[in-house]
Amino acid sequence: MGFEIVLSARAAPLEAMLRQLLDARTLSGEIARPERLMAAMRHGVLNGGKRLRPFLVMESAALFSADGEAALRVAAALECVHCYSLIHDDLPAMDDDDLRRGQPTVHKAFDDATAILAGDALLTLAFDILADEATMLPAERRAALVLALARAAGAGGMVGGQTLDLEAERSRPDEAGIIRLQAMKTGALIRFACEAGAIIGGAAQEDRERLAEFGSAIGLAFQLADDLLDLTADAHQMGKATGKDAAAGKATLVALHGAGWARSQLNGLVGQAHALLEPYGEQAVLLKEAAKFVANRNS
């Protein structure tokens, strides 16, 4: 409970930044952005999400005394990528979902074509934000952030994982296959969130790897908790349809090994995540809370 208040307090400046980046004003070198497209982008982004990934960027950056405004911009870029992936995932050709967080999905509120284009524009905007001198980061770090995000979001990351997920009903992946799918589909962006903090702060390579490993651990925990909820929670609690994995015949690790096993795995992952943060002492207290929150969330 307490941690949700922290999350929501940290989300406030992010919402303001996202609103600023998603208004219809003309950026330099651009012609005015069409209002209907911007409205669809705002619908997909300003929707009351928990902003977990942005929180991870900002807290990880704080470990290395990074500039807060730079971290906020990078966090906003990452949230644009996360939200674009949800917009495309919800399309009739993909998961065909009508509701997200209790609201109509973008293709329901607008139309399929606008949802495709709004997703495309959000993905593009993310790289615009990262490369822009307005982040006040040296070009070397801006380029490193673009590269790391592109790797996390592309064919060998999130989009690759979504492809494997679509195939999973038919191909019935084994345990190693499920782990690979999840590490790509949801793990890669969470890993990037934590690694990005180290890049923004100009941390040593060792710290960058440590933060990335921390991100991998909580990414895995995030997915296990999600699978557990899909099995046990109801649609009202989640604000979206549940039980869909089982209905679709999709294997999850939780379905394979049971809820008791999943809870013990989650404890192990939280311990591992906390151990990785030991070098940062008291400064890492909120990131440690985040790991516990990810593992124990009930919505």
Place this chain on the structure above:
Amino acid sequence: MGFEIVLSARAAPLEAMLRQLLDARTLSGEIARPERLMAAMRHGVLNGGKRLRPFLVMESAALFSADGEAALRVAAALECVHCYSLIHDDLPAMDDDDLRRGQPTVHKAFDDATAILAGDALLTLAFDILADEATMLPAERRAALVLALARAAGAGGMVGGQTLDLEAERSRPDEAGIIRLQAMKTGALIRFACEAGAIIGGAAQEDRERLAEFGSAIGLAFQLADDLLDLTADAHQMGKATGKDAAAGKATLVALHGAGWARSQLNGLVGQAHALLEPYGEQAVLLKEAAKFVANRNS
């Protein structure tokens, strides 16, 4: 005729670069990329396109004695963006086209979901290529390329233009509206192609602006020639459906002012493009040919 041979000769190293970038090998920091997704990406990219935009990148870069390998990589990135936009444009929810260059479109050869994801992955890959140290460009130029491409491809550029185009059947834009739509939908990427050459070569701001203006002029010519062909050519000649604009009731400048007016405009634009290249003398001879080719092409 002669110029098509030049284009096709220049396309050969680009095809090799695209093949290399689109194989299923693992990039650093990635898990293996799913083969079906990579196959869909290759289907959408390695399809016998004329590679006009890559040619413009490479020739513009040569004006500033830029490294050829760097220009080739940037050209490949731009072609990934161009091809992603075609894949998404062809979807049933958008233009609903079954054929492109005489071949089944990606969603026909695979399925809608895979086509959406292949487009997403190609857009992401473009930024991966630009930000990668493998371009051998200083970080400052890599970041500048990412930013310029994101501006050209995003809500204030190509994707914004696609949105306006979808609305055009209903909103019936006036002449200024059509010009704006076309400058965004097809003009922005062609403008970027020429400007990118100046960025790769580390040219002065004045040269960068001059090349961008050259790109704008031939972008406009490209669209006028396209509209003229849509009115006069048959489907066999174009390798895709023609007469669609008129059938959809979409206004074009050619429909408004007639074919004679369009041909005279095209002459004017070629003259303007050539004048912009005067400072570069003999070195710009192929870019001048490109401007003529764009204005006079018959397929």
